[in-house]
Amino acid sequence: MVLHPADPLTALAHGIGSQHDLPISPFYAFAGAFTALFVSFLALGLLWSTSRFRGDRSGIALPAALQRVADAPATRTVLRGLGLAAALAVLLYLLLGPDDPARNPAPGAVYVLFWVGLVPASLLLGPVWRLLNPLRTLHRSLSRALRRRGPDRPLPARLGQWPAAAGLFGFTWLELAAPDPASTTTLLIALVTYTTVQLLLAARFGERWFDDGDAFEVYSALLARLSPLGRRGDGRLVLRNPFHGLDATPERPGLVATVSVLLGSTAYDGFSDNPSWINAVQTSPLGRTPTATLGLLAAVALVATLYCLCAAATRLIGGPHPGPLTAFAHSLVPIALGYLIAHYFSLLVVEGPRTVSMALGTDNAPEPLPPLGPGGLAALQVVAVVTGHVLGVVAAHDRSVRLVPPAKAVAGQLPLLALMITYTIGGLSLLLN
Numbered sequence: 001m002v003l004h005p006a007d008p009l010t011a012l013a014h015g016i017g018s019q020h021d022l023p024i025s026p027f028y029a030f031a032g033a034f035t036a037l038f039v040s041f042l043a044l045g046l047l048w049s050t051s052r053f054r055g056d057r058s059g060i061a062l063p064a065a066l067q068r069v070a071d072a073p074a075t076r077t078v079l080r081g082l083g084l085a086a087a088l089a090v091l092l093y094l095l096l097g098p099d100d101p102a103r104n105p106a107p108g109a110v111y112v113l114f115w116v117g118l119v120p121a122s123l124l125l126g127p128v129w130r131l132l133n134p135l136r137t138l139h140r141s142l143s144r145a146l147r148r149r150g151p152d153r154p155l156p157a158r159l160g161q162w163p164a165a166a167g168l169f170g171f172t173w174l175e176l177a178a179p180d181p182a183s184t185t186t187l188l189i190a191l192v193t194y195t196t197v198q199l200l201l202a203a204r205f206g207e208r209w210f211d212d213g214d215a216f217e218v219y220s221a222l223l224a225r226l227s228p229l230g231r232r233g234d235g236r237l238v239l240r241n242p243f244h245g246l247d248a249t250p251e252r253p254g255l256v257a258t259v260s261v262l263l264g265s266t267a268y269d270g271f272s273d274n275p276s277w278i279n280a281v282q283t284s285p286l287g288r289t290p291t292a293t294l295g296l297l298a299a300v301a302l303v304a305t306l307y308c309l310c311a312a313a314t315r316l317i318g319g320p321h322p323g324p325l326t327a328f329a330h331s332l333v334p335i336a337l338g339y340l341i342a343h344y345f346s347l348l349v350v351e352g353p354r355t356v357s358m359a360l361g362t363d364n365a366p367e368p369l370p371p372l373g374p375g376g377l378a379a380l381q382v383v384a385v386v387t388g389h390v391l392g393v394v395a396a397h398d399r400s401v402r403l404v405p406p407a408k409a410v411a412g413q414l415p416l417l418a419l420m421i422t423y424t425i426g427g428l429s430l431l432l433n
Contacts, residue, residue: 338388
């Protein structure tokens with residue numbers, strides 16, 4: 001028999017698990033999902049024959065006064081100060097606070113307010129972590145203190161976002177597979193190691209290292225592609241259709257790996273709450289951590305393999321096109337977002353206020369209650385997953401009619417539709433397990 005911890009904060013050791021026995025019919029959930037995907041695919045094939053997304057060339061310019069405030073050095077300084085102050089507060093709680101997630105807000109600040117909170121923050125405000133990132137602030141301060149001069153070494157073009165993909169995998173491993181992820185010692189070691197590596201690489205390559213090398217800047221920037229706030233290619237702050245921002249996602253090496261880590265780790269998080277997997281991990285001759293690590297690796301590899309197979313099939317059916325393997329990787333971003341919302345919404349709205357109350361010392365604060373009942377939560381999770389896949393179909397279709405000859409544009413999307421259906425089955429199966 002598998003015993004589940006009674007203390008809600010122990011859920012931080014593995015993120016939030018999937019909700020079992022949700023009050024929604026699996027038949028209607030799957031039927032609705034397939035209907036939405038097929039109807040959107042057919043409608044796009046019939047009515048959408050030319051590419052409509054213009055990337056970073058689109059958007060309605062916001063008032064110049066607003067842009068001046070957003071770009072003002074004082075604004076940037078305040079935001080960098082807030083990011084550094086928050087990081088120092090977490091560090092002090094890790095150093096001086098009790099090694100108990102029920103009494104120390106640091107684990108909740110890392111796994112809930114930071115990791116999950118970056119999702120709505122990036123969707124609403126754009127790539128906010130670039131402005132708050134304390135590592136950028138430390139790098140600038142150290143460069144000034146050491147009076148470092150001279151040109152920075154160029155970043156190898158083939159490196160792309162591979163460092164960010166590795167960093168994201170490391171963080172998700174820490175959350176989902178490490179022996180004691182909520183321990184202050186574990187978090188301190190992880191924080192010091194990551195900070196040291198990032199600062200050393202920034203010292204070698206310059207501040208632009210963080211654009212593609214910092215896992216959390218890349219994570220925030222990817223989600224911000226779906227924000228209504230963005231910047232045109234000329235740097236102007238604009239209000240835009242999120243699809244235009246998504247279309248402007250740079251096709252960098254490592255992009256597929258980065259999105260696969262987001263999708264695969266979230267899927268593994270849901271599956272790791274399955275009693276059969278918990279029993280397998282607990283009874284494995286390899287031990288808990290190696291078995292969980294292999295499971296996490298398998299989930300990420302499965303997501304990446306399915307995408308690569310479908311991208312290859314698209315080339316085979318639609319004919320050669322100038323786009324690289326990453327040509328359709330941007331269509332996975334809304335899918336990843338749907339999974340993140342479905343799996344982590346309840347964690348953010350319940351454990352987030354609890355963490356803030358703990359940090360403020362209000363131990364007598366009332367217990368936070370979920371804003372949605374079981375039925376509402378189930379509906380939100382299904383809608384988030386299905387909507388993410390439908391948005392992915394739209395993004396992939398627009399890119400397909402741009403790259404693939406018109407006569408083969410619809411047929412060339414069949415592998416991508418099959419990929420969306422496969423991901424949908426997997427996502428809904430985890431939610432409705």
